[in-house]
Amino acid sequence: MPTETVYGLAADAANARAVAAVYEAKGRPSFNPLIAHVTDVAMARRIARFDARAEALAARFWPGPLTLVLPVLDPEAVCDLARAGLDTVAIRAPGHPLPHALIQALGRPIVAPSANRSGRPSPTTFADAVEETGKAAAAALDGGPCAIGLESTVVALLDQPRLLRPGAVTRAEIEAVIGPLSEAEADAKRSPGRLARHYAPNAPVRLDVETPRPGEAWLSFGPAGQGPWNLSPSGDLHEAATNLFAYLRAADRSQPTAIAVAPIPHGGLGEAINDRLRRAAGFVG
Ligand code: TXA
Numbered sequence: 412m413p414t415e416t417v418y419g420l421a422a423d424a425a426n427a428r429a430v431a432a433v434y435e436a437k438g439r440p441s442f443n444p445l446i447a448h449v450t451d452v453a454m455a456r457r458i459a460r461f462d463a464r465a466e467a468l469a470a471r472f473w474p475g476p477l478t479l480v481l482p483v484l485d486p487e488a489v490c491d492l493a494r495a496g497l498d499t500v501a502i503r504a505p506g507h508p509l510p511h512a513l514i515q516a517l518g519r520p521i522v523a524p525s526a527n528r529s530g531r532p533s534p535t536t537f538a539d540a541v542e543e544t545g546k547a548a549a550a551a552l553d554g555g556p557c558a559i560g561l562e563s564t565v566v567a568l569l570d571q572p573r574l575l576r577p578g579a580v581t582r583a584e585i586e587a588v589i590g591p592l593s594e595a596e597a598d599a600k601r602s603p604g605r606l607a608r609h610y611a612p613n614a615p616v617r618l619d620v621e622t623p624r625p626g627e628a629w630l631s632f633g634p635a636g637q638g639p640w641n642l643s644p645s646g647d648l649h650e651a652a653t654n655l656f657a658y659l660r661a662a663d664r665s666q667p668t669a670i671a672v673a674p675i676p677h678g679g680l681g682e683a684i685n686d687r688l689r690r691a692a693g694f695v696g
């Protein structure tokens with residue numbers, strides 16, 4: 412199913428057999444839990460324990476690209492396998508009419524990891540989603556290209572608020588609502604998705620490249636950028652985010668010696684873009 416962030420491989424969150432098939436299709440390790448997608452905060456409150464911070468963030472950013480990790484309230488609604496056995500659950504209300512209608516029709520949450528095979532870039536178009544895991548799906552919904560192009564921001568509200576994954580809702584926007592965010596703990600149990608070399612294409616990725624070498628594909632940025640994969644000729648970070656995974660895939664298909672990426676500013680949405688690029692290059696583990 413499409414969402415405003417990336418395409419997801421969807422399953423009934425309460426159905427352990429369906430959820431097992433999602434892990435299987437992605438080649439995803441079973442210790443890495445899935446996000447439960449809901450229609451709205453009322454459905455979310457039946458699954459997870461909302462405190463004042465969660466209420467404030469949901470009121471401000473849902474439906475939209477923000478995932479909250481909260482204590483689980485109804486462990487049947489999002490089955491054990493989907494939560495990787497944790498007593499917490501990740502929830503978001505997607506801001507796209509198709510998943511909204513799908514969850515409403517089912518009447519309960521739908522889990523959906525990004526529809527890529529594990530360790531590959533997330534699909535942001537219908538064709539890329541079908542190429543990645545389409546064979547495993549009983550049905551596929553075409554919602555056109557994803558408006559945002561990067562996975563949701565993930566914030567854990569278990570003790571102090573922690574930023575587990577930067578995304579389109581920026582650190583500053585979240586801090587404006589609930590105050591300072593701590594960093595994700597090194598503890599793998601609390602942020603199980605932070606695997607090394609995530610979001611990676613086949614070709615090696617080189618970052619902060621002003622001038623590519625012969626044989627390299629160049630993901631450029633800004634007015635000085637050249638070639639078919641200028642992430643944003645005008646230097647706009649939203650446009651760069653929308654194009655990032657699609658251009659990484661397209662550049663990869665040209666079988667370059669490496670994919671060289673121009674420097675991208677770090678502020679605002681740049682934090683999430685640079686996070687995905689560092690992971691594609693294998694610098695974060
Ligand atoms: O934008 C998105 O979030 C997309 C679309 C399809 O909604 N979904 C997505 O799902 O990116 P996935 O599975 O690729 O990433 C979910 C992230 C992983 O890093 C996972 O470890 C983390 O959320 N996560 C899920 N449940 C968690 C939990 N209980 N505690 C900590 N992290 C959790």
Ligand code: MG
Pocket residue numbers: 524525533562
């Ligand atoms: Mg993913």
